[in-house]
Amino acid sequence: MNVDGQKxxxxxxxxxxxxxxxxxxxxxxxxFETTRLxxxxxxxxxxxxxxxxxxPLIGATAAYGICLALRADASDVSLMEACSTLLETRPTAVxxxxxxxxxxxxxxxxxxxxxxxxAYTLANQICDEDIATNMAIGLHGAEIIANIAxxxxxxxxxxxxxHCNAGWLATVDMGTATAPIYMSHDGGxxxxxxxxxxxxxxxxxxxxxxxxxxxxxxxxxxxxNAGGHLMQQGEVDLVIxxxxxxxxxxxxxxxxxxxxxxxxxxxxxxxxxxxLPSPTIDFTLSDGLQQIPIEERSGDEVRxxxxxxxxxxxxxxxxxxxxSDVANPAFDxxxxxxxxxxxxxxGVLEANGKAIATAFPDRISA
Ligand SMILES: CSC[C@H]1O[C@H](OP(=O)(O)O)[C@H](O)[C@@H]1O
Numbered sequence: 001m002n003v004d005g006q007k008x009x010x011x012x013x014x015x016x017x018x019x020x021x022x023x024x025x026x027x028x029x030x031x032f033e034t035t036r037l038x039x040x041x042x043x044x045x046x047x048x049x050x051x052x053x054x055x056p057l058i059g060a061t062a063a064y065g066i067c068l069a070l071r072a073d074a075s076d077v078s079l080m081e082a083c084s085t086l087l088e089t090r091p092t093a094v095x096x097x098x099x100x101x102x103x104x105x106x107x108x109x110x111x112x113x114x115x116x117x118x119a120y121t122l123a124n125q126i127c128d129e130d131i132a133t134n135m136a137i138g139l140h141g142a143e144i145i146a147n148i149a150x151x152x153x154x155x156x157x158x159x160x161x162x163h164c165n166a167g168w169l170a171t172v173d174m175g176t177a178t179a180p181i182y183m184s185h186d187g188g189x190x191x192x193x194x195x196x197x198x199x200x201x202x203x204x205x206x207x208x209x210x211x212x213x214x215x216x217x218x219x220x221x222x223x224x225n226a227g228g229h230l231m232q233q234g235e236v237d238l239v240i241x242x243x244x245x246x247x248x249x250x251x252x253x254x255x256x257x258x259x260x261x262x263x264x265x266x267x268x269x270x271x272x273x274x275x276l277p278s279p280t281i282d283f284t285l286s287d288g289l290q291q292i293p294i295e296e297r298s299g300d301e302v303r304x305x306x307x308x309x310x311x312x313x314x315x316x317x318x319x320x321x322x323x324s325d326v327a328n329p330a331f332d333x334x335x336x337x338x339x340x341x342x343x344x345x346x347g348v349l350e351a352n353g354k355a356i357a358t359a360f361p362d363r364i365s366a
Contacts, residue, residue: 054170059095141180164255166242228264250336250351251288
């Protein structure tokens with residue numbers, strides 16, 4: 001994506017051809033900083049600390065983490081230990097397991113001396129395919145936006161609500177939920193995005209608002225609890241969100257608060273779409289509520305907030321009464337019955353097992 005005239009992916013090979021560089025997303029929105037990953041532990045820390053986050057980007061980072069591990073030690077033990085180290089970093093986004101399974105299945109049969117080079121080729125391929133997938137999602141989603149735009153009066157904009165960040169910062173580039181937005185905006189469709197701030201890590205306020213602003217997409221940051229009211233007032237034409245893990249039957253696990261938006265959308269008759277790259281489908285699951293592991297993150301993320309003071313320094317402050325307990329589930333599950341459609345790289349699907357199986361027969365047999 002273009003950042004002040006310079007093209008960026010969220011993750012790329014350093015000039016030395018072996019280290020990996022990332023945009024450190026914990027520094028947003030007050031500074032844009034990149035950092036260098038040189039070993040397996042650097043990659044695991046980047047995922048665990050959310051320097052990189054978003055299901056597709058977590059998968060891509062894990063793939064490069066395998067490269068860095070094999071560069072140091074290409075033995076079977078090293079490969080297996082690297083996979084388990086990376087798998088333990090975050091439990092919910094299935095792209096992590098998907099990428100590690102893909103790397104392990106491709107690399108274990110090779111002679112150790114061949115593994116590092118093959119790993120880098122595969123990791124680069126995962127990144128390139130992520131972008132191609134997101135472009136396809138963008139095209140299919142842009143048709144939905146165009147159909148709504150045709151119902152608008154002259155001068156009116158299509159109003160889209162999104163939750164968290166399923167933007168280019170959550171992927172290698174383009175984003176999933178944002179791909180239709182960027183393509184429609186670039187194609188001249190008048191649109192505006194309501195950006196849920198997305199407590200407690202504020203991916204909406206810190207990341208989505210930043211990237212939409214850099215691309216010139218009109219947007220308004222709102223508190224998480226405002227979306228239902230805006231839908232009741234007719235201010236939302238559709239909702240597009242991302243996903244971290246979707247079951248074979250169309251149940252969607254996404255950032256905490258997504259389920260509440262889906263309930264409000266259903267009650268208000270607002271179309272609710274999920275941008276779904278196929279590596280995020282977990283074909284082994286049929287019941288999201290019962291089977292998808294929900295990450296419980298540190299309560300410190302709820303207790304404290306980091307921001308920039310009037311003097312310009314970035315500081316962390318306590319915002320919860322001392323002594324109070326806090327809970328911090330990071331995701332929730334939206335049942336398929338609340339979802340209007342799944343925007344995949346192979347088209348827009350109904351949120352059900354038959355539609356998913358018909359669109360991805362090759363993935364089920366894999
Ligand atoms: C395109 S996946 C984006 C997905 O990941 C986010 O979670 P996190 O920021 O904790 O990695 C959020 O659920 C987004 O919808």
